[in-house]
Structures are given as structure tokens and as C-alpha cells.
Amino acid sequence: MTLEDVDAVHSYQSLPEVAEYQLFEPRSREAVLEKVTGFASALRLESDGDYLQVAVEESGRLIGDVYFAIKSVDNLCGEIGWTFHPDAQGRGFATEAARAMLELGFGLGLHRVVAELDPRNAASVALCLRLGMRHEAHFVEDMMFKGSWADTGVYALLAREWAAR
């Protein structure tokens, strides 16, 4: 991402329905500017916590972003996440973008990629399953989320499972 992406990212990260199951509240333009400034300089996947927040374009329009992080170098484990503009949902773009990021992550030699989500987020659960991720865990009320206890779902995919697809 670059600072030129701020308005496009703000157009969806400011929406309550986009933020509903995310750790953030709908973001102001100032908050998006601060985040995108960080995203623009996050360009390495080498150490624990390194991440990429990649803009996804369709016909020249930024329609969403995919997050990919190194969770553990020792365990060759990555983490993936996604956020798309409601206008661009329901057409397979998130699936296509996530597959590209999985290809990148496994291409780097990762052994395992996980996604953690709110199990009420049916679209995100469906995306994990479409990608071939396995439902590995459902933690009950393991986090205080926007003022209430909420569950966490864990989905995962191994390199050999990705290669076999």
C-alpha cells in the first residue's frame, strides 16, 4: 500500500459492517492514514511479527486488502486475514487474493498458515473452508471483544495440503 490508497481503504474500513467482527472500530480517515503509513513501510517477511498488508485491485480500483504475517519463524507458521469493500464481496476476489498470499507464504517455505476469526463471521468462515483450511479449534469466550465475551475460531492449512490441491 501507499499513501495514495488512504481514501480507498477508508471507504470500507470506516463501515460498521466491515468492522463488526474485526478488532478495530470503524476507522476515521486520520486513523486509516496512520495505519496505511505503517502498512506502506511493512515490506519484509523475515522475523516474527513481520507482516504485509497488500492492496487488492480490480480494474484499477482498490477493493480490499489481505494481511499476511509471520507468526513464528522457528515453527515456520504464518497467519492470514482479509478485508474487502462490501461492493466487491461475493465475486471470489477475496478467495483469489488469499490464494495468491498462500502461494507466496508457502513459497517462502512456511509449514503452516492459520486464520483466527470470530465464528459468527460466516463469510470469513466460508472463505477459510473455500481455501481448504481445516477448522481446528473453537475457543469459548476467550476474549473480551468490544465489551462482551466472544469466541475464537482457528482454521489452518499445511504446506503439504496446499501442494496437494
Ligand SMILES: CC(C)(COP(=O)(O)OP(=O)(O)OC[C@H]1O[C@@H](n2cnc3c(N)ncnc32)[C@H](O)[C@@H]1OP(=O)(O)O)[C@@H](O)C(=O)NCCC(=O)NCCS
Ligand atoms: C470475509 C470477506 C473477505 C469474505 O468476502 P467474500 O466476498 O464472501 O469472499 P469472496 O470474495 O471469496 O467471494 C465468495 C463468493 O463469491 C462467489 N464466487 C463467484 N465467483 C467465484 C470464484 N471464481 N471463486 C470463488 N468464489 C466465487 C462464491 O460462490 C461466494 O459466494 P457466496 O458468498 O454467495 O457463497 C468479507 O466478507 C469481508 O471483507 N468482511 C468484512 C471484513 C471481515 O470481517 N474480515 C475478516 C475478519 S476475520
